Amino acid sequence: MTEPQARHVPVLFQEVMGFLNVRPDGRYVDCTLGLAGHAEGIVRRLGPRGQLIGFDRDPEALELARERLDRITAELGSQAPQITLIGEAFSRIAEDFEPASIDGLLADFGVSSLQFDEARRGFSFQADGPVDMRMDTRSGPTAGQVVNEMSERELANLIYEYGEERRSRTVARAIVRGRPVTSTSQLARIVASAVPPMKHIHPATRTFQALRMYVNRELEEIRDLLEAAPRLLKPSGRLVVISFHSLEDRIAKDSLRDGARQGIWNVLTKKPLTADEEEIERNPRSRSARLRAAEKT
């Protein structure tokens, strides 16, 4: 099997580094370490007086990120920056940092290839695994608990709200009839039998996405981060966010626009940046990435 690090390619890497504009003695926070691809880029641009703080609520991801960053620290020796890793949700950032204490904040939302490719994590309808989908495997309900225990009405609302699935009621009815749902492939089959085939995506895509977003409180996490960011950044500090879904990107877009109106943000990306054909070819996951960046005024 390929090493996870080798499989994972950080999206829009050069663009992220360009917008973060890392100062060697600065303090940077990577809110979504994943396999530490972007974090490695930051660490290599920092000097011995610089600092990287990384968050990931997935204990497996945190461990792999730690191994990778330890190797780089060893390689850099006395020139290595200080590195602190935190195995919690990034929404607690406001509790962990003083106001105006950070030079740059990066958040690359969504699921990592480590999570998606691992059948036992239950994120993918293409692999057979338990219906889990939790990033933080230590707590919270699994997607299996949600599909087996929620009322049909609540399930339909959730699939509509987070999956933008127009046939959410039909899907919810099929799921309730198909209970108990014990595997991702069973769930995918149930959903596929309830909605007509689609041209470009698997019919279960939206339902899986909705469950994942709900289980991980993904949109709430993004809102909390964007609300705290202007307070935490120093003047001229940079914020870089990458979303993979229109619901996420809308939150980022609205938050930056409102902040710009209030004179808090200088938005650096009038339109979101996307990957070019070459990057999409190399890394299909980058196809839906949207990068937005802003500078604290």
Ligand SMILES: C[S@@+](CC[C@H](N)C(=O)[O-])C[C@H]1O[C@@H](n2cnc3c(N)ncnc32)[C@H](O)[C@@H]1O
């Ligand atoms: C798309 S990956 C990040 C990839 C990373 N930029 C890299 O270069 O390897 C997203 C990671 O963020 C983590 N994550 C997502 N939402 C989070 C949250 N609210 N709090 C902490 N970690 C989160 C996930 O567990 C996952 O490992």
